[in-house]
Amino acid sequence: MREISLDRLRTLVAISDHGSFAAAAQVLHLAPPTVSLHIAELESRIGAPLVSRKRGNVRPSPIGEVLVERARRLLAEVESTLDDVSRQVQGLAGRVRLGASTGAIAHLLPQAISQLREHHPDIDVQIAVLTSQETLARLAQGTLDVGIVALPQSTVAGLAIRPWRRDPVMAFLPGDWPLPARITPAWLAARPLILNDANTRLSRLTSEWFALGGYRPAARIELNYDDAIKSLVAAGYGATLLPHEAGAPRSDARIAMRPLRPALWRELGIAHRAGEVERATEHVLDALWALKAR
Missing domain, CATH: 3.40.190.10 (Periplasmic binding protein-like II)
Structure with a gap:
């Protein structure tokens, strides 16, 4: 079964909003023949006419209206998803999974969370209460992003472990x-x-x-x-x-x-996967490093 392109759905919605192929082409910055091709491909895929022309005005057919309604919701969800992903790439939002012992959680971690919420309120830190060995194992498995661990620790391939406090x-x-x-x-x-x-x-x-x-x-x-x-x-x-x-x-x-x-x-250290880290994780690390004992 052939997939329906989002571009084709976007074209159908534009025709519904603006009443003509030419207006849709102008809004979408497409050539008029391309708009016609998009609708022809959609109608071929659906197996029914999607638009009707009456007195020079192009409107969706009854089947086309159903598809336009669903397409609006789908396109809005796609835009929202892309916006969420973009915010994570920029470090404005995201989820960071952190492992620490109860000792670190009792006093140190709340300070870092408070600082983080002030500057990056849309970053969600998910905390797991773990021993240092459990934290390192889960970091290596990729199910944690940051860990607070007791030092000293043996070197773990793929992880950076640095003294903190x-x-x-x-x-x-x-x-x-x-x-x-x-x-x-x-x-x-x-x-x-x-x-x-x-x-x-x-x-x-x-x-x-x-x-x-x-x-x-x-x-x-x-x-x-x-x-x-x-x-x-x-x-x-x-x-x-x-x-x-x-x-x-x-x-x-x-x-x-x-x-x-x-x-x-x-002595405590901060551990994370070696190499480039996501921006949200960088912000969490920055909040923790701000608590580094002098």
Whole structure:
């Protein structure tokens, strides 16, 4: 079955709007014989007359009116689709799929989203809560566009992974505990602990920090949601180690924060597919890079 060309439909609509082949040719910047050819091809494809001539005025036939009505909707949808695609090419709109851990989503990512909405409100960021390994795997598969991952990471073919932020890990402790100025592995290992899930990079960092003092403490509970962990600390259930980003909101007044000795840092990177990226993805990356720790 032969397809119907959009140009032929556009010609039929122009004849319906302007009442003659000559006027349609002028509006469409076509030669009059070309307009006649378009209608002849359409009538051949449909198998019925599409226009009638009465008193020098060309009007659609009853079948032609049905086709004109449908053609208007189809042409409008095509124009809308092309406009949407053009806006995405220009970076004015689009969808960007981003993967990050709950730690990055809690404070850092909302800042970037707020900045992005101010300057590019029609870019839709779809967020998936993933571990760093899941994020990299999905980037490599092409089902994500941007990822926030813990560093260091091994090189992944086809992906660019660059350092983004380096934030201190702090001790978050019940405020009614008697506390030293700095928290050491020996001091903290003797207290009840609330720690990150063992599958996270932060859990491995925490284990390595305790191991510096020769300790391997067991947690009372392991979670992967920072706000839930902080709520338990505020309730006096135990202490935890979490990153603290500059400018982050103050914790619950019932929580005390102390630096660690030796110091511990959480390093994050931004990952995306190597090579040229779409404009919408560039805008998301720009919003994230604006939050780069100095």
